[in-house]
Amino acid sequence: MFLTSLLRIFLTRSLQRFRFENSNDLHLDFENTPHLGLYVHIPFCRSICSFCPYCKTEYEQPAAARYKTALFKEIEIVSRQLKEDKAATTLYFGGGTPATMLTDLSTIINKIKARFRIGAGIGIELHPDDINKEVLDTLKSAGFTMVSIGVQSFDRRCLSALGRKQNNIREKLELVREANFDVFNIDLIFAMPTQTEKSLISDIDQAFASGATQISTYPFIDFTFTDNLYKPLPEKIKKEMLNNISRHCRETGKERTSVWTFALKGTAVYSSVTRDNFLGFGVSAATLLSRQFKINTFSVDAYIRRINDNRLPTSLTLDFSLRQRAVYYLFWAAYSTKIDSNQFQEIIGEPLEKMYSFELWLAQKFGLIKKRDRLYCLTEKGAYYYHFIEQAYTTAYIDKMWNNSRLTAFPDLIEL
Numbered sequence: 001m002f003l004t005s006l007l008r009i010f011l012t013r014s015l016q017r018f019r020f021e022n023s024n025d026l027h028l029d030f031e032n033t034p035h036l037g038l039y040v041h042i043p044f045c046r047s048i049c050s051f052c053p054y055c056k057t058e059y060e061q062p063a064a065a066r067y068k069t070a071l072f073k074e075i076e077i078v079s080r081q082l083k084e085d086k087a088a089t090t091l092y093f094g095g096g097t098p099a100t101m102l103t104d105l106s107t108i109i110n111k112i113k114a115r116f117r118i119g120a121g122i123g124i125e126l127h128p129d130d131i132n133k134e135v136l137d138t139l140k141s142a143g144f145t146m147v148s149i150g151v152q153s154f155d156r157r158c159l160s161a162l163g164r165k166q167n168n169i170r171e172k173l174e175l176v177r178e179a180n181f182d183v184f185n186i187d188l189i190f191a192m193p194t195q196t197e198k199s200l201i202s203d204i205d206q207a208f209a210s211g212a213t214q215i216s217t218y219p220f221i222d223f224t225f226t227d228n229l230y231k232p233l234p235e236k237i238k239k240e241m242l243n244n245i246s247r248h249c250r251e252t253g254k255e256r257t258s259v260w261t262f263a264l265k266g267t268a269v270y271s272s273v274t275r276d277n278f279l280g281f282g283v284s285a286a287t288l289l290s291r292q293f294k295i296n297t298f299s300v301d302a303y304i305r306r307i308n309d310n311r312l313p314t315s316l317t318l319d320f321s322l323r324q325r326a327v328y329y330l331f332w333a334a335y336s337t338k339i340d341s342n343q344f345q346e347i348i349g350e351p352l353e354k355m356y357s358f359e360l361w362l363a364q365k366f367g368l369i370k371k372r373d374r375l376y377c378l379t380e381k382g383a384y385y386y387h388f389i390e391q392a393y394t395t396a397y398i399d400k401m402w403n404n405s406r407l408t409a410f411p412d413l414i415e416l
């Protein structure tokens, strides 16, 4: 908490905290927003994993049917604001388990495509239990071009520490390979209880051998409100593991595409977080615009009630100061390991070097970034420190935000 507060004060040049207020209005200012990504949250899962912090609830058909109707309406309310069709970068479906609403996905996509032109593909997260030929065929014909499979580990002991079982995973991944999506990501977790360096490297090799074009290796984080039987491995071991992941991927010809993702060279990237601006639909979905950040309620019932009242389901709104918005942009650009000063100026409206000349000089001096033309690229050392700060941010900010939102449908105020 101390580290994140210090960084916030230093980078925003202000003691003002990020203030999320219980306010909402029908208008979202996105008509002229550049590089707009889209996200749809499906909160249903067939069973609940003890380690999972995301907004989800056990699948029930009647609730899913009411949710679908509300989701269609939310898309309509938002799209109605556009005077003409709008270009969007990507559309991602996350959850929860989006495949619990498999037969509705194509209708959701068509409703979105009625007003948005999606340029760089449509992605979906899949639980291994949902993979079969019929599901993959349905996704292909609905227009999905990117899939991300939540394998977490191929090691039975690690999986059992997570409270997971995995049957026939190799056959399932073979089906995904045969389906030939443009991007095939496998999610893995590192620093899990019982995990060794050997089993981690073996997980990475098995993921790429299964046909993955990308792996996302997330550190095991123990959220205060999850029900984990075990604690993550100590930070010293996490550091060694992340260094080994990075070295192993580099030595086997993979490219680092973010602090925690590695991909085959020349393939497109699956990333639902590194987007300059985005609109989110569904419970817990966030919306980021030029000067605002909004989060929808985490309660499925409250979400449906709000939509039925012809109102947007926003639970919290943050109005950014200029420097707060710049910090938000820099945080996620740095996660992708590249900060593009041209893009910074386009999104923030001020030159990067004018706002952060001292920080850029300092980061280069300490070997955290290197400048290449208009790009500032994280070094290996910089990527490790980013990983460290990202975990502190997750514990201090995301844990608090998600826990409060889980407990109260419309919190009065959250300050971070």
Ligand code: SF4
Pocket (backbone or CB within 6 Å): 044, 045, 047, 048, 049, 052, 053, 054, 056, 095, 096, 097, 127, 150
């Ligand atoms: S990890 Fe995936 S399947 Fe498990 S509860 Fe979370 S969203 Fe659902």
